[in-house]
């Protein structure tokens with residue numbers, strides 16, 4: 430026998446030498462929740478190990494993230510008061526904008542500060558946009574608010590805005606709004622292919638979402654991949670600097686296709702449900718938490734994602750040493 434593939438698997442050193450994919454903390458972005466009015470971190474029951482931060486604990490976390498050498502933080506705000514138009518999102522004193530300023534003051538340019546540019550945390554109906562007279566999500570009116578929101582986020586300190594609402598044309602309108610405000614250096618990470626997913630379940634608790642119903646008129650059907658390629662092309666044409674696929678693990682074919690097609694870097698988001706499944710199974714002693722987390726992340730990188738958003742980011746940095 431000439432071909433003995435096992436030869437290269439004999440020792441850890443040999444296996445590492447020929448590893449085709451490596452994880453590095455610099456490629457990982459930690460999603461972070463910040464709650465208005467919180468005096469200390471509040472646990473999120475459906476995501477053990479993840480909390481809603483106070484401004485104080487956010488400063489501490491930001492210092493830890495710099496020390497850990499991860500790539501960045503993606504911030505989500507949890508406001509005390511919500512209204513029909515999500516006005517807290519564009520208010521410079523709104524919780525997300527205050528949090529962005531807090532983080533940026535701590536980290537400077539040492540890591541990348543990202544903002545979720547979406548209204549669902551701020552609206553009392555829980556939808557990602559404003560509603561028209563018939564109660565439908567109004568695409569174009571929502572885009573105008575996204576543009577104002579992105580400007581507020583960039584002014585607050587975000588290096589990157591992340592439109593995640595899946596409105597048509599959102600990237601173009603945000604780019605125009607940023608440029609008109611003299612913010613042409615602000616990066617847009619477009620959630621290009623975002624699916625209406627059951628794996629967002631724990632996130633809804635994390636941001637105390639008030640959503641009734643679902644997001645199926647704007648987020649994509651999990652049956653489709655060609656549609657994702659179209660979304661990616663549109664977002665790149667409108668000025669996206671990075672494109673993202675979300676969730677990750679059930680959509681690795683989409684990640685691979687995106688990596689193949691995209692002329693900008695591709696990111697993938699290992700979402701709340703993916704984190705919670707691994708965490709819950711590990712808590713029951715059914716799988717090894719560290720091994721499963723690392724395997725899932727290597728798989729997302731292998732599929733073609735250059736950047737991975739993951740709630741495991743800080744732990745991975747510890748694990749990798």
Ligand code: PBG
Nearest residue numbers: 547549593628629632700701702
């Ligand atoms: C929308 C948004 C969601 C997530 C990130 N951005 C929720 C949704 O679309 O319902 C989910 C992230 C996760 O599940 O970890 N602002």
